[in-house]
Amino acid sequence: MNTEETHSSKKVDTTSQLSMFRFILDLPNMVTLLGLLSALLGIYAAITGKIYIAVVFGVWSVVFDWLDGLVASKLKNRTNAHRAFGGQLDSLIDMVSFGVLPAIILLSYSNYNPWFIPGSFAIIAACAIRLSYFNIYGLTNGKTYTGLAVDYNGLIISLFFLIESFFSSDIFPEALYILVIIIVYLNVSAIQIPKFPKTILIGIIIYAIALTIHLVNL
Template identity: 55%
Template sequence: MPSVKTDSNPSTTPPSIISLAFDLPNICSLVGLFSALLALYFALIGIYPAAMIGLIWAVFFDWNDGKIARKMKNRTAKQGQVGGQVDSLIDLVSFGICPAVILLSYGNYDPIFFPGAFIIVAACVLRLSYFNVYGLDGKSTYQGLASDNNAIILVFVFLLERFISTSAFTIVLYITILVIAALNVASIRTPKLSGSWYYVLALYTLFITVAYGWLLV
């Protein structure tokens, strides 16, 4: 049986896994993951203003990893592919699992909230998987609502929590989660927010941080 030749060129040797943590765009993505885990932690213990702050910063860092990657001239195609996978997996945590845990926690883990939690996670999985294969639906539009909008909408809706009864807001929250999930997988085109929208998000992040930070005082 003929021997199989292997390429001894060091340049073809895959990098170590830990080296991915030192790639600048991945560092930004991982800081976003840290923000999302803070959101999960505070949701689990019922401190929702802090959870909302963590969630909106997860969005902000999610928007920045791509900007950083595009400005790096010496980044290889493989680094870009791995970075895309890192970003996608973190998006699932930030914009699928975080909303699900917030819903479950706010509903005191009543089993009636489990279907909604499953639906938002499943919709996020399908949405991200579709985008990873098919990409943009046109030059600057997505099919379905991009998953980062899940958090952008949720932190805004949560501002109502202090103005209506807990039972009423529970219904509002459940409906919001179901509507967001439906939009994630809907056969509609939504715009890719870029350019000046970045500065809108930056201002929105500061507004949300100050608003919920004031509630924590």
């Protein structure tokens, strides 16, 4: 389940304020933090020139992003405070996983060409705008997303790297740049995208495992 769905509009009782450690020990939030760790490792890999490893970690960030929502839906005794905190934490980590990490991958693959900075900024900005918009309006009629949900950024970029061999080494960075701009447009567009069922997580996990085996061996 896409973790953007875990955002809650219910009001929180601030008279019984919980400590931050109580929220950290909440199982769905622990899963969300694993997504942040995956994104951090992806950023480190990209900075050190291990682009394929960075792409793999980006996909695992997607896995944890969907998994935390699934875990949250199975827990029956979570308070409104836990749901609200989880939604805020999820948004902040999505910024890193699906905004900052793709931007660093783009910059690193271009050997930090300054002409690629606008594209890198654009995907971070689009991620921030998309998440802020969703936090206000949520799903349209409870069924569809307005614009491409940001967790698909990592999946689309990873799929593009699977067809890298069809491009020359001189052209692929520019092709990746164009792809990022297309993703930016889709993130902030008004297109309606259906909400996928929870069972799609199984396919994402299988894809992440297969991608890991494939790209790590390149």
